[in-house]
Amino acid sequence: MMKKKNYLIGVFNDEDILLTGVKHVRDAGVKIHECYTPYPVHGLGHALGYKRSRLPIAAFMFGMLGTSLALLMQYYMMGIDWPMIIGGKNYTSLPTFFPVTFELTVLLSAFGMVITFLVISDLRPYGKAKVFDLRATDDKHIMAIDLSKNASTQIAELKKILQDSGAAEVNEKSM
Amino acid sequence: MEITSSVRKPLVTGGKTIHDVTEDVCRHVESKPTVSWLLALAVSLGVLAIGAYALVMTLWEGIGMWGLNKTIGWAWDITNFVWWVGIGHAGTLISAVLLLFRQKWRTSINRAAEAMTIFAVICAAMFPVIHMGRPWLGFYWALPLPNTFGSLWVNFNSPLLWDVFAISTYFSVSLVFWYIGLVPDFATIRDRAKGIVSKTVYGALSLGWTGSAKAWERYEAVSLILAGLATPLVLSVHTIVSFDFATSVIPGWHTTIFPPYFVAGAIFSGFAMVLTLMLITRKVYKLEDYITINHIELMNIIIIVTGSIVGVAYLTELFMAWYSGVEYEQYAFLNRATGPYWWAYWTMMTCNVISPQLFWFKKIRTNIVATFILSIVVNIGMWFERFVIIVTSLHRDYLPSSWAMFTPTMYDVGIYLFTFGLFFTLFFLFAKFFPVINMAEVKSILRSSSERSVTHGASHTEASQKTTPKEA
Numbered sequence: 024m025m026k027k028k029n030y031l032i033g034v035f036n037d038e039d040i041l042l043t044g045v046k047h048v049r050d051a052g053v054k055i056h057e058c059y060t061p062y063p064v065h066g067l068g069h070a071l072g073y074k075r076s077r078l079p080i081a082a083f084m085f086g087m088l089g090t091s092l093a094l095l096m097q098y099y100m101m102g103i104d105w106p107m108i109i110g111g112k113n114y115t116s117l118p119t120f121f122p123v124t125f126e127l128t129v130l131l132s133a134f135g136m137v138i139t140f141l142v143i144s145d146l147r148p149y150g151k152a153k154v155f156d157l158r159a160t161d162d163k164h165i166m167a168i169d170l171s172k173n174a175s176t177q178i179a180e181l182k183k184i185l186q187d188s189g190a191a192e193v194n195e196k197s198m
Numbered sequence: 199m200e201i202t203s204s205v206r207k208p209l210v211t212g213g214k215t216i217h218d219v220t221e222d223v224c225r226h227v228e229s230k231p232t233v234s235w236l237l238a239l240a241v242s243l244g245v246l247a248i249g250a251y252a253l254v255m256t257l258w259e260g261i262g263m264w265g266l267n268k269t270i271g272w273a274w275d276i277t278n279f280v281w282w283v284g285i286g287h288a289g290t291l292i293s294a295v296l297l298l299f300r301q302k303w304r305t306s307i308n309r310a311a312e313a314m315t316i317f318a319v320i321c322a323a324m325f326p327v328i329h330m331g332r333p334w335l336g337f338y339w340a341l342p343l344p345n346t347f348g349s350l351w352v353n354f355n356s357p358l359l360w361d362v363f364a365i366s367t368y369f370s371v372s373l374v375f376w377y378i379g380l381v382p383d384f385a386t387i388r389d390r391a392k393g394i395v396s397k398t399v400y401g402a403l404s405l406g407w408t409g410s411a412k413a414w415e416r417y418e419a420v421s422l423i424l425a426g427l428a429t430p431l432v433l434s435v436h437t438i439v440s441f442d443f444a445t446s447v448i449p450g451w452h453t454t455i456f457p458p459y460f461v462a463g464a465i466f467s468g469f470a471m472v473l474t475l476m477l478i479t480r481k482v483y484k485l486e487d488y489i490t491i492n493h494i495e496l497m498n499i500i501i502i503v504t505g506s507i508v509g510v511a512y513l514t515e516l517f518m519a520w521y522s523g524v525e526y527e528q529y530a531f532l533n534r535a536t537g538p539y540w541w542a543y544w545t546m547m548t549c550n551v552i553s554p555q556l557f558w559f560k561k562i563r564t565n566i567v568a569t570f571i572l573s574i575v576v577n578i579g580m581w582f583e584r585f586v587i588i589v590t591s592l593h594r595d596y597l598p599s600s601w602a603m604f605t606p607t608m609y610d611v612g613i614y615l616f617t618f619g620l621f622f623t624l625f626f627l628f629a630k631f632f633p634v635i636n637m638a639e640v641k642s643i644l645r646s647s648s649e650r651s652v653t654h655g656a657s658h659t660e661a662s663q664k665t666t667p668k669e670a
Contacts, residue, residue: 038645058411061216061386062642068415076419082427100342100351109355122360122438126367129427133371137378140420141405144413150406152385159409160386162216162641 027197028171030056031181032155033190035164038064044166044188045070051184053176056169059159078136085135086128093127094120155196166190209303209647212487216641219488220386223633226483227387228396231630234482239626246619252612253328261331263609269602270592274610275325276442277584278617281467282322283365283439284460284580287432288468289315290372293379294428297421302647303496305639306488310479311472312376313632317624318471319369321617326361328613357441364438368431375424378417381407382638436464443587449530450591453518459511466504466550467580469497473573475625477566479634488635491564498563501576505554508583512551526596534590538603542586549579 033048035041041064048055049072058067101107102115112119141147159165166185173181178195185193214222256263266273289311296304327333330340338345340362342352352359384404391397407413440456473494480489519531534543553575557563562572594601628634 059409060411060414061220061409062382062638063414063418064411064642067411071411073412073415076416078416078419079423082423096342097354101354104349105351107353109353112355116355119355122357122434122441123354123363125430125434126360126363129371129431130367133374133424133427136420136423137374140378140416144416146381146405146407146413148402148405152388152401152404152406152408154389154408157389160382160389160407161220 028169029195029197030155031168031170031178031185032192032194032196033166033168033185033188034156034158034192034194035166035189036191038067038164040189041164041166042066042070044185044190047188048166048168048184053168053181053184054172056167056172059155059165059167061160061162061164064164078140081139082132082136085139086132088135089128089131090124092131093124097123153198155198156194207490207492209306209490209492210488210640210644211490214487214644216644219635219637219640219644220390222485222488223383223635223637224387224390226629227631227633228390235626235630239623242619242622242626244619245615246623249612249614249616249619252609253616256328256609256613257333261329263607265605265607265610267602267604269595269600270589270604272329272588272592273604274585274606274614275329277581277588278614279322279325280439280460280584280588281581282318282325282617282621284436284464284467284584285471285577286315286318286322286368286372286468287436287461287464288472289313289318290368290375290428290432291465291468292472293375294425294432297425298429302643303493305636305643306485306490306493307472307476307497308639309376309379309632309636310476310629310634312372312379313625313628314472314475315372315468316369316376317621317628319365319372320624321621323365323369324617324620325613326358326365357438357445360438361442364435368435371424371428371431375421375428378420378424379636379639380632381405382409382417383633383636385409386637387633433461436460443591448591448595449524449526450534450587452527453515455511455514455518459508459515462504462507462511463550463580463583466501466508466554467577469501469504470573470576470580473497473501473569474577477570477573479629483629483634485635488640491566494566494569495560495564498557498569501554501573502557502563505550505557505576509551509554512547529594530591533594534586537590537594539586539590539593542582543590546579546582546586549575550583553579 033044035044038060041058041060045055045058045067049070055071058064058071060067097120098115106114108114154160155167156163156165168181168185170178170181182193210219212218252263264273264275289308292304292311293308296308327336330336337343340352340359381404384400385407388397388400388404391400437457437460440460443451444453444456446452476489477494480486516531519527522528534540553572556568556572562568589604593603
């Protein structure tokens with residue numbers, strides 16, 4: 024069992040207040056653990072200083088893998104392992120391989136990317152959700168601050184920073 | 199503070215707040231099943247059971263139970279297959295193509311439309327599988343698996359095999375797309391759940407989603423790429439289905455117009471089915487504020503566009519038959535319009551070419567009853583389109599001595615019924631236990647597209663005034 028940590032939870036009512044709040048808190052030199060929102064808030068990742076996701080690159084790589092596998096498979100099966108003349112066509116004819124190649128490219132690209140997404144985001148069946156506030160999936164925006172990472176600042180001061188940045192409530196929680 | 203556009207129509211009416219969205223959508227998941235829902239489920243299960251008899255008999259005795267003969271080797275089975283696949287297309291179109299085009303109105307309808315896609319593709323895929331006669335051997339016939347026939351592989355030159363890859367890829371990618379979209383909403387239900395069962399089930403389904411900024415960032419990237427992958431996929435699937443016909447030399451099938459014409463027809467019938475289902479769902483679940491007349495009108499406009507493309511395609515086929523100078527081709531089309539299956543041809547023409555044109559009248563396309571009736575008419579017409587293409591082209595070909603007629607047996611009808619039962623059973627289960635509207639996405643458009651602004655609480659108007667751009 025992991026040791027419990029203490030967090031300060033700021034509850035925000037609106038996405039715009041959260042966005043300015045994130046800037047305010049970060050400008051004050053406080054490290055934000057993570058923000059939780061009921062829907063994607065555009066610009067929040069940028070405000071928190073996250074880098075752009077590299078999932079598109081993963082998708083492209085998996086897609087290329089699909090293309091090569093499909094072409095290799097068809098060339099091997101139709102051209103090498105059991106060559107057969109069908110309708111007077113060549114054993115291996117690139118145009119007739121296109122549909123299957125396209126489908127396998129899409130299939131591997133989609134599955135590879137989604138599995139990567141689930142793995143890096145630690146999403147799995149019965150995965151334990153670390154929920155700071157149940158309202159984060161309803162209509163509130165939550166900002167969590169890890170107290171152990173901000174030990175140099177007093178809790179009272181942190182609370183004040185959160186309140187000044189527009190948080191409607193500030194709660195303490197140990198998880 | 200009012201930030202709603204005065205130029206655009208609101209997508210969500212009734213002045214909903216973000217919390218209202220959660221309440222309105224979760225209500226039917228959390229409440230006990232109603233009597234009308236149980237009745238509807240019982241009826242569809244009854245149809246499923248009747249159909250199951252026809253299915254079992256076909257598997258037991260072989261497809262000799264069907265009305266097929268030496269001349270007509272494909273009839274209801276492939277008609278139903280193409281029809282169901284076509285219906286599936288609207289879901290992916292709404293969720294993928296409209297996402298790429300940044301159409302915000304898709305958010306209210308994409309969830310149910312995608313569910314429809316998945317169930318329709320399940321129904322569609324059943325037909326080629328049953329048509330194999332011995333589906334338990336289908337794995338070796340349809341997939342490139344190592345086998346005991348030496349190293350004889352599947353034939354990659356065959357459009358029927360392309361179909362296997364197209365349909366299975368389409369099904370699995372649509373399923374993943376749908377599920378990824380459901381995860382945040384499952385988390386909402388999980389966080390509201392009171393009972394131990396719903397806590398466990400939705401807890402498992404939500405994969406431990408917390409709505410963290412990092413996860414949302416990745417989620418958006420994944421959705422966008424899946425949409426980018428699914429868009430050409432939608433077009434490819436029905437294109438490949440049309441290759442089943444277009445790569446042959448049968449008069450009436452051997453045409454290059456088939457791929458675009460099939461895709462347009464698929465979207466046409468798919469949107470009709472979305473409308474049929476959504477008009478019922480919005481009424482039963484009181485979701486009129488989310489699926490508004492505006493949504494219905496926009497879908498009807500897509501029906502006019504695709505219906506007109508289908509109409510032009512019919513006329514082009516006739517023109518090309520005449521202009522090609524091929525007598526067999528000319529006869530095939532003359533036979534369709536005036537031969538023994540003239541009634542099927544003219545049903546198709548009436549339902550698909552004339553009826554969608556009624557939507558040019560604003561009164562009709564914003565009328566719920568008219569839309570409902572026409573959506574069913576379109577689906578009947580599209581079923582007849584596939585029937586006409588398949589049966590009338592096969593029943594009279596190059597050799598008059600082998601001309602024949604097709605009459606369906608009760609097993610043909612029964613298996614069609616079976617898929618209806620399956621489709622509606624799955625849809626009713628979905629409508630009860632899953633959130634029928636994508637809550638997270640509707641919440642994200644609420645600010646710009648609802649009837650009223652959704653700024654909360656009086657205490658923070660100051661902060662929001664600071665950040666919200668002034669009205670023009």
